[in-house]
Amino acid sequence: MRFKSIRYLGLVSALASLAAAAAYAGDPVPGQNPAQILTDAEDGDDWAAFGRTYDERHFSPLSQIGEANVANLKLAWFHDLPTGNSVSGPLAVDGVLYTATGYSVVRAFEADTGKMLWEHDTGATGLAGNKMHQGWGIRGLAYWDGMVFVGTHDGRLVALDTRDGSEVWSQMTVGKDDVRFISGPPRVFDGKVIIGHGGADVGPIRGYVTTFDAKTGKQLWRFHTVPGNPADGFENEAMEMAAQTWSGEWWKYGGGGTVWNAMTYDPDTHSIILGTGNGAPWNRRVRSEGKGDNLFLCSIIALDADTGEYKWHYQTNPGESWDYNSAMDMQLADLEIDGKPRKVVMTAPKNGFFYVIDRTNGKLISAEPLTKVTWAERIDLETGRPVEREGIRYEDGKTVVMWPGPNGGHNWLPMSFDPRTNIAYVPELQQPGTYNDRGIDPKAWKFTPGANDPAVNIDLTSNEPGAGTSEVVAYDVVNRKKLWTIPNPGFWNGGTMATAGNLLFQGNADGTFNAFSSRNGKKLWSFDAQTGVLAPPITYTVDGKQYVTVLSGFGVSGALFGDIVARFGWQYRSQPRRILTFSLDGAAKLPPAPARQELAPVSDPTFELDPDLAERGATVVGRRCIVCHGVDLKAAGIAPDLRVSPVPANAGAFDAVVRQGALVSRGMPAYPDVSKEDLDAARHYIRMKAREYAESRM
Known part of the structure; x- marks a missing residue:
């Protein structure tokens, strides 16, 4: 399928958007069942969701490119991108590649040639206001029935017509003047599209997700992840139950629990499964008088996909106080465990453990550490609760050093799962954090507008062995053990993709994009991308030929860590940012790499430093x-x-x-x-x- 090129720019009012949506009859791609490409695990021609299919495995059944010939993989085409975030996951449907970069600028390309078909700038930077205070940009898109969906930093969910990039509908999903923003990809399921938001680190935010009719943009249901003020009444029994786990006047702090990334649809149980974030603020002594589990922070929550009604939850960190959020990707599988078939959801949240949970009831099956963990002795399989080590809650002004730190043992860059071998490939991080709350008065503390102040004093520097490193962990999910690791050259490492060609693809902070054997981790191929590569790769076919695409450009919250991520020398203005697409017969070549320049500090000898x-x-x-x-x-x-x-x-x-x-x-x-x-x-x-x-x- 080929579309006429067009450049579409600008915003449409909400009224006009709804009118356009009413006139837009869905216009499905001829012969395509909109759910089929999200459910068919055996057809790898398209990559139509952030994790390819509903199960979010980041696995492709394609094998045209495999261990025997990946050394011949070459650049087929590339497209230079403007300055801005370029770490998002693209989509490929029916021969068209869709990308979102910067502050939700969406582009469509011929997937085999790289010819740009259209571009749509959502105009988010001009509308976001104080929502810009967390400057992540966008991380991905969703596709359904001839439309692509993108969230914007100012809090809109926008549906675009895949034929020309024109806006079908747009809905504001957050308060116009609050600090909520969208950085994660939407998900679609059964004719609906769901979106969450971030913002709990910079303001009194109460998290929620909102679901819309994919065709019209009509809001269908909303589920809050933490309870509000009891005096206002509770939206449902789940919020009434959750309120019993909070103390004090928590609602004045918002509570947090934002769903800024992880949402997975389970068609087998007709559930939407959410991964929730940290508390607002982090310090439980401030937000909840130091008491209670504070549901549903740092939790996996299953909801009825039609109504948003609560089904079950599992909380990874009751009463969390360290930014150990559970908003990392969640993947579905049917496994035989201890001789019994189990429908499971798998996740590796920030706290360093790999969890396998029964997705029919939320019961914990296993939880094993993937990285260095010092905050807990283990996860009790009977209660599902962590066995915390003494002193980790930095009581009485004490200082505690914990592994992992607030960046986690695994962050949002996705893991992948090979259903043939039941092996997960997790981009794992190694860095401790030092916490204390000296000088913080729980009764007097309040959010500073637009500031990152979690009511905790945090130090992210460390000279301990292994600090500031990363690796890929191959984890046997059924047998609950690490098989092997691939050391990475930097602290931040890219999202992974596994394929039926027995390949594991991953980019790295050093500027390489690599293919490894998924059987043993041996490096089989590497490409010099001339800049850091962190985005999750995808693979697809056009006219029977397999392609691999990844976005390049170093730009993620790794800036928080100074030297351990800055040592590669990527500069904001000079580093190239590109879409890179590969095939076995590719003939494109990148221009010479720009010279790495160590920029000189601005000299100002007359400035009198105080x-x-x-x-x-x-x-x-x-x-x-x-x-x-x-x-x-x-x-x-x-x-x-x-x-x-x-x-x-x-x-x-x-x-x-x-x-x-x-x-x-x-x-x-x-x-x-x-x-x-x-x-x-x-x-x-x-x-x-x-x-x-x-x-x-x-």
């Missing part, structure tokens, strides 16, 4: 800037390095960018609530770091 102001500025920068600009301002490619930027050197320019929002259209949020005194303090801190950087280069 050490006291710089110390105050470290707090301002730490709460508002390091998520993108990095620990010690080592940004690692996700945002400009402020030590070498001329903007902070000029007070007027700095105010225009930070407080007035001069660069909002380029993804830099505005912080109008930052006082001029705090802004000046931040300048002193940045100038101090620039001088330290200059001295280190001498």
